[in-house]
Amino acid sequence: MEVTLSVIKADTGGYVGHTEVHPEMMEAARSRAADAVDSGLLRDAHVSRVGDDLALIMTHERSEEDEQVHGFAWDVFQATTEIAQRLGMYGAGQDLLSDAFSGNLRGMGPGYAEMTFRERPSEPVIVFLADKTEPGAFNYPMSRVFADPYTSAGLVIDSKMHAGFEFEVLDLKMDQSVRLSTPEELYDLLMFVGAPHRFVIRRIFSKTLEDIAAVSSTQRLSLIAGRYVGKDDPVLVVRCQSGMPAVGEVLEPFAFPHLVGGWMRGSHFGPLMPTSFEDATPSRFDGPPRIVALGFQVKDGQLNGPRDLFADKSFDRAREIALDTADYMRRMGPFEPHRAGLDELEYTTMPDLMKQLQGRWTPEGAGDQ
Numbered sequence: 020m021e022v023t024l025s026v027i028k029a030d031t032g033g034y035v036g037h038t039e040v041h042p043e044m045m046e047a048a049r050s051r052a053a054d055a056v057d058s059g060l061l062r063d064a065h066v067s068r069v070g071d072d073l074a075l076i077m078t079h080e081r082s083e084e085d086e087q088v089h090g091f092a093w094d095v096f097q098a099t100t101e102i103a104q105r106l107g108m109y110g111a112g113q114d115l116l117s118d119a120f121s122g123n124l125r126g127m128g129p130g131y132a133e134m135t136f137r138e139r140p141s142e143p144v145i146v147f148l149a150d151k152t153e154p155g156a157f158n159y160p161m162s163r164v165f166a167d168p169y170t171s172a173g174l175v176i177d178s179k180m181h182a183g184f185e186f187e188v189l190d191l192k193m194d195q196s197v198r199l200s201t202p203e204e205l206y207d208l209l210m211f212v213g214a215p216h217r218f219v220i221r222r223i224f225s226k227t228l229e230d231i232a233a234v235s236s237t238q239r240l241s242l243i244a245g246r247y248v249g250k251d252d253p254v255l256v257v258r259c260q261s262g263m264p265a266v267g268e269v270l271e272p273f274a275f276p277h278l279v280g281g282w283m284r285g286s287h288f289g290p291l292m293p294t295s296f297e298d299a300t301p302s303r304f305d306g307p308p309r310i311v312a313l314g315f316q317v318k319d320g321q322l323n324g325p326r327d328l329f330a331d332k333s334f335d336r337a338r339e340i341a342l343d344t345a346d347y348m349r350r351m352g353p354f355e356p357h358r359a360g361l362d363e364l365e366y367t368t369m370p371d372l373m374k375q376l377q378g379r380w381t382p383e384g385a386g387d388q
């Protein structure tokens with residue numbers, strides 16, 4: 020069957036500060052999701068979270084950007100916002116930028132990644148949810164999974180992967196996108212996606228299967244491109260096996276906790292730490308940035324899972340490296356490159372300071388004779 024997998028997420032209030040989602044909010048979302056499955060709107064649904072972001076993972080036959088599916092997600096986020104307000108959660112409703120729903124969630128605040136595909140006889144899918152970072156954070160691991168033969172053995176020895184993959188890259192500044200085919204255009208791809216604050220991998224396609232392989236959440240970013248963008252805690256969906264990368268190939272790059280933007284006040288760089296669901300509670304300096312991986316076997320739209328893929332012991336060392344890296348980066352305090360560059364700061368006192376110190380700056384060369 021042809022099925023659409025929609026992952027829609029929003030921060031509708033943090034428990035405590037920006038560290039988690041209150042259990043009552045999770046429960047409300049779960050009970051509404053169960054109702055939506057009973058009513059036939061959804062084939063299946065799973066409610067999850069990472070840090071302060073609540074995620075709805077849904078299958079249905081209504082395709083992407085569907086008014087009813089998006090409207091359902093909007094209603095859930097309204098309901099969790101009301102609970103957040105009643106319990107005094109921090110930043111209640113913070114990702115709901117509009118008062119009223121009008122057709123779909125584009126530009127409304129919540130992030131979403133959606134893909135439609137014909138189910139293969141067995142359909143393993145991984146849903147990644149990340150907090151305290153930005154969609155460009157997936158550029159490094161996804162270019163390794165789908166274009167680096169040292170990461171994915173299948174690129175070398177699986178005839179269904181050997182032709183490579185095509186990447187759709189979004190340019191946030193110019194508000195345009197391009198498709199690049201690897202391995203032929205790999206170096207071109209890396210020139211762009213190595214700058215993840217400006218260029219974001221949006222979708223990846225298998226050249227052999229002529230089918231979608233991965234999709235990340237970038238809608239809000241593309242909408243507001245041209246001014247400040249980039250600090251939306253992102254989600255990513257990846258199909259695995261049988262001509263797509265193996266589950267273990269998709270997880271492999273996360274064994275290296277690469278540096279990402281979005282830590283404390285959206286204004287610091289730190290390591291992306293893979294954790295179990297239980298440990299997805301960014302607390303130290305509001306971090307370090309976290310990522311969880313939910314594995315599902317999708318059958319007739321049924322989400323069999325999730326398996327908590329980063330709970331595995333083989334990611335223990337990645338967590339240790341992440342914690343060592345966090346120590347190292349924190350010692351830089353307010354200095355770049357731990358602190359983000361001036362044009363990437365989500366918080367800044369610079370304009371005020373410049374105003375305050377007006378008249379105290381001496382032009383260089385003024386005292387020279």
Ligand code: F6R
Binds near residue numbers: 036037282283284285
């Ligand atoms: C939230 C985040 C946090 C906040 C920080 C300050 O995603 O990254 O680090 O930016 O806790 O929050 P305020 O300014 O609301 O006190």
Ligand code: MG
Binds near residue numbers: 030033037071110113
């Ligand atoms: Mg938050």
Ligand code: MG
Binds near residue numbers: 030070071072150252
């Ligand atoms: Mg968040």
